[in-house]
Amino acid sequence: MVTPEAKPPLSVLSVVAEVFPLIKTGGLADVAGALPAALAPEGVRIVTLVPGYPTVMAALEMQEVLHTFADLFGGRATLLGAQAAGLDLLVIDAPHLYNRPGNPYVGPDGQEWGDNAQRFAALAAVGAFVGSGRLPAFEPDVVHCHDWQAGLTPAYITYGTARRTPSIMTVHNLAFQGQYPASVFASLGLPSYAMSVDGVEYYGQVGFLKAGLRLADRITTVSPTYAAEIRTPENGMGLDGLLRGRADLVSGILNGIDEAHWDPTRDPLLAQPFSVEALGQRAANKAALQGRLNLEHDPGALVFGVISRLTWQKGLDMLLGCVDTIVRLGAQLVVLGAGDGWMEQGFRDAERRHPGRVGTVIGYDEGLAHQIQAGCDALLVPSRFEPCGLTQLSAMRYGALPVVTHVGGLADTVIDANEAARNRGIGTGVVFSPATRDMLDTAIMRTAELWRDQELWHQFQINAMMTDVSWRGPAKHYAALYRSLARAEWA
Ligand code: ADP
Numbered sequence: 001m002v003t004p005e006a007k008p009p010l011s012v013l014s015v016v017a018e019v020f021p022l023i024k025t026g027g028l029a030d031v032a033g034a035l036p037a038a039l040a041p042e043g044v045r046i047v048t049l050v051p052g053y054p055t056v057m058a059a060l061e062m063q064e065v066l067h068t069f070a071d072l073f074g075g076r077a078t079l080l081g082a083q084a085a086g087l088d089l090l091v092i093d094a095p096h097l098y099n100r101p102g103n104p105y106v107g108p109d110g111q112e113w114g115d116n117a118q119r120f121a122a123l124a125a126v127g128a129f130v131g132s133g134r135l136p137a138f139e140p141d142v143v144h145c146h147d148w149q150a151g152l153t154p155a156y157i158t159y160g161t162a163r164r165t166p167s168i169m170t171v172h173n174l175a176f177q178g179q180y181p182a183s184v185f186a187s188l189g190l191p192s193y194a195m196s197v198d199g200v201e202y203y204g205q206v207g208f209l210k211a212g213l214r215l216a217d218r219i220t221t222v223s224p225t226y227a228a229e230i231r232t233p234e235n236g237m238g239l240d241g242l243l244r245g246r247a248d249l250v251s252g253i254l255n256g257i258d259e260a261h262w263d264p265t266r267d268p269l270l271a272q273p274f275s276v277e278a279l280g281q282r283a284a285n286k287a288a289l290q291g292r293l294n295l296e297h298d299p300g301a302l303v304f305g306v307i308s309r310l311t312w313q314k315g316l317d318m319l320l321g322c323v324d325t326i327v328r329l330g331a332q333l334v335v336l337g338a339g340d341g342w343m344e345q346g347f348r349d350a351e352r353r354h355p356g357r358v359g360t361v362i363g364y365d366e367g368l369a370h371q372i373q374a375g376c377d378a379l380l381v382p383s384r385f386e387p388c389g390l391t392q393l394s395a396m397r398y399g400a401l402p403v404v405t406h407v408g409g410l411a412d413t414v415i416d417a418n419e420a421a422r423n424r425g426i427g428t429g430v431v432f433s434p435a436t437r438d439m440l441d442t443a444i445m446r447t448a449e450l451w452r453d454q455e456l457w458h459q460f461q462i463n464a465m466m467t468d469v470s471w472r473g474p475a476k477h478y479a480a481l482y483r484s485l486a487r488a489e490w491a
């Protein structure tokens with residue numbers, strides 16, 4: 001329940017389209033779900049505003065109506081103060097917008113909902129309503145907006161008449177920008193002058209993320225390298241000019257992972273818990289994984305794992321061209337993912353061509369994701385770009401060496417196990433560049449070479465497991481950013 005008297009030193013409204021464990025399509029949900037607990041020790045209370053999709057509504061443990069909107073983008077809606085899974089929530093109960101099957105963005109047929117502009121404008125408008133202090137039950141000091149779905153929040157704050165609470169726009173993925181035809185503008189309830197290059201207009205269209213980047217007080221992204229990359233024409237996806245113009249307001253704060261959820265010593269989803277001290281017990285997880293995916297029971301075979309959306313970003317089309325190399329090396333491959341149909345089919349075919357050596361599971365499976373992290377020897381993340389990436393962090397914690405491209409957060413979190421790193425005892429994975437099929441092939445062969453020296457492999461595994469991938473460090477950066485904004489406001 002959102003109670004006014006429990007106001008700690010700093011409160012933040014997090015505006016986001018998904019939050020783990022209530023609703024998740026990717027790492028955005030993990031981050032939104034982990035930030036509140038991570039920031040609590042810093043004296044920051046985060047309340048998360050999410051749309052009331054069916055799974056969210058079903059999970060609410062306690063709820064109270066805090067406000068009623070007579071007409072929120074075409075229907076009556078209520079704003080609920082609620083709790084679920086240990087999270088303090090504000091939930092927009094608007095059945096006409098959110099009570100639908102499918103995931104937050106697409107219907108069961110895989111097609112985007114035709115009114116996504118209005119559905120997420122509603123999220124942003126309610127974010128601005130609460131953000132600008134109009135809900136007595138919760139008046140945040142800072143509004144934290146995540147990705148394009150929350151991008152209009154700073155616009156509604158800027159062009160509104162209530163308090164101008166400072167806002168942060170966090171980019172989790174610049175590839176998703178929420179761009180809509182100019183005709184959508186009339187439905188947004190913004191003043192006509194907002195449709196300008198200094199407002200929400202973007203190359204003649206309406207740009208949700210663009211609006212957030214233009215109007216928020218600070219911009220963050222989820223790794224320092226991605227913060228630099230998105231200011232270049234090659235990686236700025238059309239927004240680099242704007243980001244260069246506001247460069248002094250842009251920073252990169254690395255993601256962490258929830259150490260309680262990803263804890264190999266007490267993970268109930270594993271066949272056998274293990275730790276750095278009892279690494280031998282990890283073998284039972286490899287055997288269980290090989291069993292579950294009908295792979296040959298071979299403790300000595302190097303098992304590569306993949307847990308990913310199957311999209312161009314993730315570079316897994318390149319992996320399809322490397323399957324034969326993996327098999328030729330005597331290694332095995334386990335793939336868990338969903339996404340582009342042709343890639344799904346490609347991995348199904350790979351399994352058919354190499355029974356016992358390649359195992360493919362198409363779909364989303366939280367339990368199997370944990371079992372792959374605990375049972376594979378090396379996790380492949382050959383992304384073409386990667387704002388941060390979370391699976392390489394879980395892999396390290398679970399003693400699977402990540403094999404990654406030198407981009408974005410992958411470059412910031414994995415240390416290549418090369419000769420120099422070996423000498424200094426610091427390697428944690430295999431890093432390659434550029435993101436091409438040939439270089440991935442070479443990286444796979446390098447990994448197999450490392451695997452042949454089990455003593456060395458062990459050392460890298462321990463380095464990886466000892467790496468701090470928690471939220472502790474990042475939380476301090478967010479707390480400092482929140483406080484600097486709140487101080488500026490109070491001054
Ligand atoms: P992105 O957000 O770009 O998809 P991240 O690495 O940041 O990539 O986060 C992906 C998250 O989704 C991780 O928590 C990962 O374990 C999870 N994940 C991805 N695909 C699947 C899947 N098919 N089944 C279960 N979990 C998955």
Ligand code: GLC
Nearest residue numbers: 027028172222386387388389
């Ligand atoms: C995005 C990015 C991923 C990042 C995640 C959470 O989905 O693709 O790199 O880890 O958001 O910030």
